[in-house]
Amino acid sequence: xxxxxxxxxxxxxxxxxxxxxxxxxxxxxxxxxxxxxxxxxxxxxxxxxxxxxxxxxxxxxxxxxxxxxxxxxxxxxxxxxxxxxxxxxxxxxxxxxxxxxxxxxxxxxxxxxxxxxxxxxxxxxxxxxxxxxxxxxxxxxxxxxxxxxxxxxxxxxxxxxxxxxxxxxxxxxxxxxxxxxxxxxxxxxxxxxxxxxxxxxxxxxxxxxxxxxxxxxxxxxxxxxxxxxxxxxxxxxxxxxxxxxxxxxxxxxxxxxxxxxxxxxxxxxxxxxxxxxxxxxxxxxxxxxxxxxxxxxxxxxxxxxxxxxxxxxxxxxxxxxxxxxxxxxxxxxxxxx
Numbered sequence: 001x002x003x004x005x006x007x008x009x010x011x012x013x014x015x016x017x018x019x020x021x022x023x024x025x026x027x028x029x030x031x032x033x034x035x036x037x038x039x040x041x042x043x044x045x046x047x048x049x050x051x052x053x054x055x056x057x058x059x060x061x062x063x064x065x066x067x068x069x070x071x072x073x074x075x076x077x078x079x080x081x082x083x084x085x086x087x088x089x090x091x092x093x094x095x096x097x098x099x100x101x102x103x104x105x106x107x108x109x110x111x112x113x114x115x116x117x118x119x120x121x122x123x124x125x126x127x128x129x130x131x132x133x134x135x136x137x138x139x140x141x142x143x144x145x146x147x148x149x150x151x152x153x154x155x156x157x158x159x160x161x162x163x164x165x166x167x168x169x170x171x172x173x174x175x176x177x178x179x180x181x182x183x184x185x186x187x188x189x190x191x192x193x194x195x196x197x198x199x200x201x202x203x204x205x206x207x208x209x210x211x212x213x214x215x216x217x218x219x220x221x222x223x224x225x226x227x228x229x230x231x232x233x234x235x236x237x238x239x240x241x242x243x244x245x246x247x248x249x250x251x252x253x254x255x256x257x258x259x260x261x262x263x264x265x266x267x268x269x270x271x272x273x274x275x276x277x278x279x280x281x282x283x284x285x286x287x288x289x290x291x292x293x294x295x296x297x298x299x300x301x302x303x304x305x306x307x308x309x310x311x312x313x314x315x316x317x318x319x320x321x322x323x324x325x326x327x328x329x330x331x332x333x334x335x336x337x
Contacts (some may be wrong), residue, residue, distance in 0.1 A: 001034075002031065002032045004082045004086060007039065007076030008076075009039050010048075011090075012048030014091055015048075017201070022038065022303070024093035025086070026056060031104070033058065035058050036060070037060055041067045043254075048061075069174075074166050083158055086154070087151050091201050093179070095196060105159070106155050112185075114191035116153050117195060118152075118200055119199065132153075137245075138190045139183050144248050153197055160182065164185065173219055177224045180224050222250055250272045252282070260308075269298065
């Protein structure tokens with residue numbers, strides 16, 4: 001029998017969504033059992049009445065007085081008993097049949113983790129399905145612009161995550177940092193599948209993290225990738241293919257954050273061009289003006305970027321749709337191997 005720990009951090013502000021998340025993750029049969037570890041944190045979490053929430057012998061509620069979502073996940077890891085580990089946010093939910101398949105497939109393989117696809121939906125619409133990037137090299141995947149960071153989409157063997165912890169000081173892009181931290185354990189065997197295992201639910205409730213457009217998101221991404229690049233270089237494991245994936249990931253951060261801190265990002269452009277001399281942002285305007293150095297192009301685009309940001313902010317406030325995200329979808333031929 002496969003025993004799985006599903007760790008659900010919650011601030012206790014979305015009881016109806018938490019109920020749905022727990023119900024979607026609960027498996028209790030002769031082949032697979034899931035212990036559901038709900039970690040309630042913060043003031044609202046401490047006040048949450050667990051007696052009114054979902055009750056089952058495999059569901060346990062814990063409360064921690066302070067801390068971020070990362071601290072709640074770490075607490076869940078500290079009490080988890082499962083051979084497999086999964087993280088699930090309280091406002092997202094799993095597709096039970098696909099989750100069951102993922103557990104079975106990983107458990108009977110020699111891989112250390114498995115990543116499936118995830119959908120982005122609201123109550124009426126599916127906006128996108130995010131599939132894992134098309135490379136079998138885990139180092140390349142996590143350094144790329146399409147790091148497989150959708151939290152609920154991955155399942156891990158406990159022997160791997162038992163020695164890694166979420167960065168409790170990070171409040172943005174911490175999911176990407178987590179996936180990169182796993183790679184320091186060593187060469188990981190990774191299962192990829194384009195089947196959809198869960199839903200990233202978009203809603204208008206107050207969120208527990210910054211929006212993706214926040215300047216810190218891009219800085220944290222760049223620093224995390226740069227650290228892994230240096231680590232691989234120190235081990236003589238920074239192959240040409242990995243350099244190209246890392247450059248792609250760094251350019252996604254540079255282009256996203258350049259107009260916030262152009263001096264800071266100008267230095268990063270010099271570094272990334274040393275890593276991969278011909279690299280540039282994966283944006284059409286850069287491809288069409290490849291004869292112009294991308295550093296110069298980024299400076300030219302600053303007024304346009306700020307104008308676009310202001311217009312989008314006005315539209316968001318007018319339409320009240322600030323909760324919708326549409327991350328870039330990797331293409332099937334996105335591989336440097």
